[in-house]
Amino acid sequence: MADLATIARPYAEALFSSVKPADLGSSMVQLTELAQLAAMPDVSVLANNPKISAEDLSKLLSGMVKTKLDDKVSAFLRLINQNHRLAALPEIAAQFELLKNQSEGAAEILITSAFPLEGDALNSLLASLKKRFGGKELRPTIEVDPSLIGGVRIQVGDEVLDSTVKAQLATMQASLSA
Secondary structure (H helix, E strand, C coil): CCCHHHHHHHHHHHHHHHCCHHHHHHHHHHHHHHHHHHCCHHHHHHHCCCCCCHHHHHHHHHHHCCCCCCHHHHHHHHHHHHCCCHHHHHHHHHHHHHHHHHHHCEEEEEEEECCCCCHHHHHHHHHHHHHHCCCCEEEEEEEECHHHCCCEEEEECCEEEECCHHHHHHHHHHHHHC
16 A cells, blocks of 8 residues: 555645645644544544445544634645545644645654753754754743653754753664674
8 A cells, every 4th residue: 555645745736736735824823723633543433334425424423623724725625525534634634734834834843852852952952953944933841751861852844953861872772782
């Protein structure tokens, strides 16, 4: 089977190109809610049930979301269900978000630290990262992972900056055993 990202990309690009720039935020919210539903095992069972039509599944999912779906997202959901691609919806939402961020000159950033980052330490790190990534607006998500021992691991798209003690120890181990 084709890679999920390969399947999702054309769908994300099609929805992105059909949505007005002013409506990107609301479409992203709606798509995120649908993606969360699509990831649920019970919804997957329904989607794979041959007795449930694509139209019925679309109506059911539309009724389950908190936010009322606009016409474009509703039509998109019907298309996804007709093509039996509901399982790809979480990846479609992720790729749509990347396209949205690119159009806004922003980037999602995942910061994983051994200890909680707050206040001045976080602001200082974000300021230096903003310079590093060309002044883009950074939208951070912060996770704490005590197994890193110390330092931070930063992921922006495909790029990973790892200055954790755990990574440094692994590098030392590899060079000593070589």
